[in-house]
Amino acid sequence: MSGEIRVEEVTEPFDGLVPAMAALVGQLSRSSPAPSADEVEEIVRSPACHLLLARDENGTIVGMLTLAVFRIPTGLRAWIEDVVVDEAGRGRGVGAALTNAAIRLANERGARTVDLTSRPSREAANRLYQRLGFVHRETNVYRFEAPSPAD
Numbered sequence: 001m002s003g004e005i006r007v008e009e010v011t012e013p014f015d016g017l018v019p020a021m022a023a024l025v026g027q028l029s030r031s032s033p034a035p036s037a038d039e040v041e042e043i044v045r046s047p048a049c050h051l052l053l054a055r056d057e058n059g060t061i062v063g064m065l066t067l068a069v070f071r072i073p074t075g076l077r078a079w080i081e082d083v084v085v086d087e088a089g090r091g092r093g094v095g096a097a098l099t100n101a102a103i104r105l106a107n108e109r110g111a112r113t114v115d116l117t118s119r120p121s122r123e124a125a126n127r128l129y130q131r132l133g134f135v136h137r138e139t140n141v142y143r144f145e146a147p148s149p150a151d
Ligand SMILES: CC(C)(COP(=O)(O)OP(=O)(O)OC[C@H]1O[C@@H](n2cnc3c(N)ncnc32)[C@H](O)[C@@H]1OP(=O)(O)O)[C@@H](O)C(=O)NCCC(=O)NCCS
Pocket: 027, 028, 082, 083, 084, 085, 086, 087, 089, 090, 091, 092, 093, 094, 095, 096, 097, 117, 118, 119, 122, 124, 125, 127, 128, 131
C-alpha cells in the first residue's frame, strides 16, 4: 500500500497547508498550538528546516515530518522532529515513507548522523524507528522550559 504514498518537500507555502498542518499538530501534541501562517512560512523558508509531507493516492495530506540539518563543531547533523500521520491513515507505511525520505535527504545533504527522540509510550513510533535502523543510544535528554512571560 505504501506505493500509493508520495512524500514531497514543501518549498513554497500553498493554500491548504496551514489547516492541514494544524490538523496534524493537534494529533501530535495537546500543549502545542498549531503554527500560524507566518510560522509555517518561516519553517518552509528556513534553510535548516525541511518540511516533508506525505500525500495519499487522492493527493490528501496524510502525514508530515520535519528534518533539521545544521552544522555544529563536530559536523553536519540532522534531527527528525514532529513526525505525525493522520489517525485514519496509520498502519500503512506512511510513517516509514516519511522517515526514509528524511534519511535520504539527510544523506544527500551530507549529514553525519540523524537523531530523534521518542517517548517510550509512543510504541508505534519506537517500533517504526528501530525497524528502519535507528539504534537506541544511552543518553539523558534534558529540557529547560522557558519561563512564561508572567513569571
Ligand atoms: C508513529 C506514527 C507516525 C507512525 O505512522 P504510521 O504511518 O502508522 O507508520 P507505519 O505504518 O510506517 O508503521 C507504524 C507501526 O505501527 C503500526 N500501527 C500504528 N498505527 C496503526 C493502526 N492504526 N493500525 C494498524 N497498525 C498500526 C503499524 O502496523 C506499524 O507496526 P510495525 O512497526 O510493527 O510494522 C503514527 O502512529 C503517529 O502519528 N502517531 C502519533 C504521533 C507520534 O507518536 N509521533 C511520533 C513522535 S516521535
